[in-house]
Amino acid sequence: MTFEFDRRSFLKFALGGAAGTAASGVSLKGLSDLNAALANEQVRVPTGPESWATSVCTLCPGGCGLRVRLIGQRAVKIQGNPLHPVNRGGLCPKGVAGLQELYHPDRLHKPMRNAGSRDNPRWKEISWEEALGTITGRLRGLRDGGEARSLVVLDRPRSGLLPRLQRQFLAAYGSPNYLVMPTGMDAVQAALRFQQGITEPVAYDLANSRYVLSFGVNLLEGWGAPVAVMRAFARWRDVASGRRTKLVQVEPRFSITAARADEWVALRPGTDAALALGIAYALISEGLYDADFVREHTFGFEDWRDAEGEFHLGFKSLVNSEYRLNDVSAITGVPADTILRLAREAAQNRPAVALGDRQTSSLPGNPYAAMAVHSLNALLGSIDLPGGVLVQQALPGSNSDSERSPGSPPPALVLSAGELPQAILSRRPYGVQALLLNQADPVFSMVNGDEFRRALREVPFVVSLTAFLDDSSQLADLVLPTATALESWQDTGPPPAVANALLAISPPVVRARKDVRHPGDALLALARSLGDKVAAALPFANYEAYLRRQVDGVFAAQAGAVFGSNLEETWDRLMERSGWWAPSYSTSEQLWEQVKQQGGWWEPAYSYGEWARVFRTSSGRFEFYSQALAQAARQQARAAHTGGSAARIDDRACLPHQTVLPETSSNFPLLLLVVEQLPLSGGQGAHLPYLQQIAGEHLFASWDSWLEIHPETAHQFGIEDGAMVWVESRRGRVQARARIYEGARPGVVHLPLGYGRATGSPWACRGANPLQIVEQQSDPVTGMPLNSGTHVKVYRA
Amino acid sequence: MPRWGMVIDLAKCTACQACVVACQTENNVPCVPPEQAARGRIISWISVLPQLEGEYPRLTMRPTPLPCVHCDNPPCIRVCPVGATGINPEGVVRQIFARCIGCRYCTNACPYTRRMFNWYRPEFPGEFTEALNPDVSVRPKGVVEKCTLCHHRLQKARDQARAQNRELAEGDYIPACVEICPAGAMYFGDLDDPNSTVATLARGRRAFRLLEELGTKPKVIYLAQGEWSGGDGQGART
Amino acid sequence: METDKERAPNTQDWKLLHPVLATRRSFYYLGMCFLAFTVVAFFAWLRQLRFGLGVTGLNVPVYWGFYITNFVFFIGISHAGTLISAILRLCHAEWRRSITRAAEVITVLVLFFGVGSVIMDLGRPDRLLNVLRSPNFRSPLLWDVCSISVYLTASTIYLYLPLIPDIAILRDHGARPTFLYRWLGLGWRATVKQKRFLNAAIAVMAVLVIPIAISVHTVVSWVFAMTVQPMWHSSIFGPYFVVGAIFSGIASLIVVMALIRRIYFLQDYLKPIHFNNLGLLLLVMALLWFYFTFAEYLTTFYGSDPSHLVVFYSKLSGRYAVPFWIMFVTCFVIPVSLLARRKTRTITGTVIASVSVNIGMWLERFTIVVPTLSQPRLPWAKGHYSPTWVEVGITVGFGATFMFLYMLFTKFFPIVSIWEVQEGREQAVPEVVTRVRSYLPEETVPSA
Ligand SMILES: Nc1nc2c(c(=O)[nH]1)N[C@H]1C(S)=C(S)[C@@H](COP(=O)(O)OP(=O)(O)OC[C@H]3O[C@@H](n4cnc5c(=O)[nH]c(N)nc54)[C@H](O)[C@@H]3O)O[C@H]1N2
């Protein structure tokens, strides 16, 4: 058929088309109809009566108090609890975004059994009864076979009473193996152990410090109790207080903390110890250090002779001989006059406090650097006094007996979580038959995640308690969905770096949206069904009952106060100092009710200068020269020279010192330092869109890993802003988007932590996990872990 | 009649962006999907601008939380062809979502880039709709939205004060961003009340406004960073 | 009473009726071709309606892109017709007679696309009527609404008035659809009275239309200039835009003329002299354009307001350097070098220059709209704008649809004004002689 046109039919066609267009769109009525028909745009905003409830945030160890706005049964807004002493109404963005956690579409809603293999999991939903029944059966079997000790619990870092419950559970069951994911405070904690002889958490009275020297401690991006630190920062800059605390941020990268500090000292990565010792040198040589404190409360400052009359190097001689300003300047890249000035300023603006070494559990801090930094606190006399370094008060009523197994406990498998995979794989000192991951994801968040992956395959029975499927639970036999903060009873204790004893407890705010349970409830149910000693040790119907009982302990301590407004607390503190204790409650029941209502209880007063409590070294003093380290070294030496006489140990291994940095190789010319961003800190938060949107504010980056690189370095390697690049180390390579950042040190590149989950919410499975290419290094002399970074090369993808 | 204004102390601000998320949850601001974010279409009524300057290692960054500054002389409202945006007697620059034709003239006229456009229909994946605040509407696609100074909170505060038979007092009406700020770096109140905190701070020596030279008369006032003035290591000063 | 013969075109002018009365096959193919683009544009627009403006490449802070560029560009082109034809009419430029119609049609048609571009750009086109329901007269956009409506009305009348005698010719020829011509013909009988009235009306309209046209593009420029944004907030934007508008308008006219000349074999009516004259006009406009551009950029540079300089350098040497320098070459270097010499001011030469100018003027609009937006005063995330297929599709579709409608017009009405050409031949020649004579000193009769 030919297609014959004539003018008429053409016109008809054209006019018809035009008319059609007009009718459908160009006429306005038509347009709105079309618009409405094409796209339905109504978003229903549900309504209902309004109410408010108190809760706590568990998205990080900070444990801020929350006020939750409810409309009907729905939580619609999270605010800070103004009565909570940690946050006083403020919250970090993660806490505010917590609602997205509650209503997250990717949450697990039922227990699941792996019906496939470890390598190829197939998840089948089962009931809680079935799940708990399976676990009970397994644990009974182990216990009856005398292998109770081969049960390991790996917990995420958290404050509050749940760790206590887990220890009690394990003790009654017969296992010593309660492990916590490394928290990054480990380096400082090690310094405290070696120099002060204590294992209690370190704390700081930052709000009252006048000079803060932070060695890479990311104060404003998630360190410690984030909101408490931010409040302290605001205090430092409160004009009304009439003076300003100086914050000096020492780190190679221009982080947000560095940007907000009063001074940023850019040092060569991994040379913190040298810088700290350089400052120590200046303090000593100028006579600026607190001689009284050093004389009264320290050990190993001067050269000394031990009982056998052997000569030992003292801190002063070490510093004077090896850390003179010019030497330190050459090591660190910090000008000598800057070092001198920092020392003078710190000495003249007391209380001055030194924080560090930098911390990330993913890259263990360097204990010697931490010791060097902590030595500054001793020189400045900033230990256990207002504005200085404190030791966290224990929660009253902690009945440590019940957390210990009766009789002599079996030896613990390992000392820290990082060593777990080696122990599992080598079955030394004994094998692991069952592993309970309590909201911990070591495959994703440990540097040796690969090792963990292999190790988990070897463990016959793995249970993961988690709210979202994650990389580790992929290797589990059972996955138990946990409740989010607002859905269950919650409690938090004193958060990291906060000195005051504290217990916040809050009832569920909303009904659980899924078939989920609090880990405490799950554990107590297990205890019941295990029967016997375990049931006897934990005779609680549920976690609420457990919490209720712990409050009895707090009541019995006859101290502290229920959360109140600032004013009330100042009053309470005054009263308490003068020996009065005027509680608002007279029975434990009343205390319980008030805690639920106000959010918690705390001990507002800290007793300073209890030297016996804070110095539990063999000398009873602060030890520049760590005798604990000396003893350990001696033991090691003895083990090496089997049976031989006490081998001579290197004094330097017991004193803070700068460790040797690994050499750069021409194949891997750049140094990679991983960083945490507040929104994704602790590896958490990538599954919440609100946090993804703000993750890289300084570069307007969002939703994906970016590689910070200095413009010159980028130019040198032919990399443009926004280009996709490979970052390759000896261990492997990951992809990221290169972002030119003036704040990156030339020759150093940075990848943000928190990205690159392999399993879980699709929102979290974006970008790259830098830990996959980070190399674990250790000091060649001592075998101690280092955090000096990984050498990489970067090239276009 | 009050003239609402905000003071942000840049010395105290930690650049944490809690204010950003607080505003988004309070005002039902949708999260755009990652591809959209990559195209620069994130909607946030308040953002923290980094303002980085200098070269390594002599760098400065002045992170600046920036909501709509509620100009007293707003360039944005004049240009709107349909009067979908205006300034109310209390100085709040508001937006009538139902009238806006989406021409985006106002977004271009605002020197602070503080107006946001709904490129798509807002999405609240999964059960995120459950968290929507019933006091605030969800904007349809194709219209411009912006910081309202949490105007719905003023209405509630007024109602409450009226129910208690009293005048609105300082602190009754606080926007979500100000309320959440962990550093207490934000202040809010009546700039025309000479005794209010904001008015006092706004008179101070550290106070300045952004792009003041344009004559927009912002009602968001910043307090400059200020510097440490302690011992400088050269010996004590008196 | 005139005779029929008087109303009929001269035999030699029959040619002008030919496109209306007969249509070649190629016309349909070309038409379908253009319509195909229309369909693509329509589809793109439906998508945009369904999903929102997200389907475009616009973002924060580049809230305006192709659509607004098109808007300014199309409105600029519209100055081709009415303004040029009015000026030429008022100046009694006799060579205008065969080109005024072609010019006026451009104006009327292209205005729809200018307005259409704005509608494309709206987030809520369904609420367009709000402009009438709750107008805010302080908004330059509303000034635009007013001035463009007036301009559209005036241009339509101005197109229609000189069309009446030709419609009557078609009517009398029984061209179909007869009702259309009878209706539009308004009973034109070419009486002396009618003629006098018509000429008076055209003259009045010609005077009226000039200020309106100038106001239109001035107001368009004010959409930008009334903001405080860097490199928008400029007092010479009004005249600068008007000059640019006339510039691009003339260029479009030349292109259109060349096309109809080829397609309808109108070599006798659209002669090299027409192209030469318009080419000279274009040359003048190119120089004027350069003058304004130079003034605009020099003042910005000299003033060195940092926020302006950022935009300035982004155009001269930054991200927008490519479009900027192409614009400079196409708007200035190419046309001036072609048009300044008589040797190259041929039909081909002027057409090349005109195409070049049109490209350049589109780019000029683009480099006005986008760079300013992408460099806001506060260091916002730098927006990088690149259009999506939707914007490209709609832009191309608009161009194609315009040409299609233009073709359609030539199928209904003679594109060269028959009666005016005739009038020129019959009356103007003696008139011009008289007129020219009147410029000269009186011929003095030597006294006896
Ligand atoms: N909201 C929220 N807050 C949290 C958490 C959470 O989940 N949510 N988690 C908490 C936990 S568990 C932790 S561990 C903390 C994270 O603790 P942070 O201390 O914040 O850890 P990072 O951010 O990894 O710190 C890395 C910084 O050290 C710097 N740096 C790198 N190499 C060196 C070096 O050689 N020397 C020096 N001086 N500096 C160096 C880098 O530039 C970078 O700025 O956050 C805690 N806070």
Ligand SMILES: Nc1nc2c(c(=O)[nH]1)N[C@H]1C(S)=C(S)[C@@H](COP(=O)(O)OP(=O)(O)OC[C@H]3O[C@@H](n4cnc5c(=O)[nH]c(N)nc54)[C@H](O)[C@@H]3O)O[C@H]1N2
């Ligand atoms: N890649 C990467 N690795 C890291 C870090 C990082 O930022 N990125 N950070 C390092 C640091 S500082 C630390 S402390 C460790 C932390 O390491 P982990 O303690 O392992 O913490 P995550 O892996 O973040 O979370 C463990 C699991 O518990 C679940 N979970 C966590 N919190 C909650 C909660 O509040 N409610 C519920 N219902 N479920 C929860 C999560 O679904 C997650 O799957 O990781 C370290 N390793």
Ligand code: SF4
């Ligand atoms: S600091 Fe930690 S506890 Fe506090 S709101 Fe943020 S995530 Fe929650």
Ligand code: SF4
């Ligand atoms: S919440 Fe406060 S401290 Fe955090 S960014 Fe906003 S203004 Fe700054």
Ligand code: SF4
């Ligand atoms: S900041 Fe922008 S949006 Fe807000 S009032 Fe001023 S001009 Fe308008």
Ligand code: SF4
């Ligand atoms: S986008 Fe809406 S509010 Fe803005 S100018 Fe246009 S109509 Fe007015």
Ligand code: SF4
């Ligand atoms: S005042 Fe309210 S609307 Fe404005 S930025 Fe703050 S929270 Fe958002």
Ligand SMILES: [Mo]
């Ligand atoms: Mo951590």
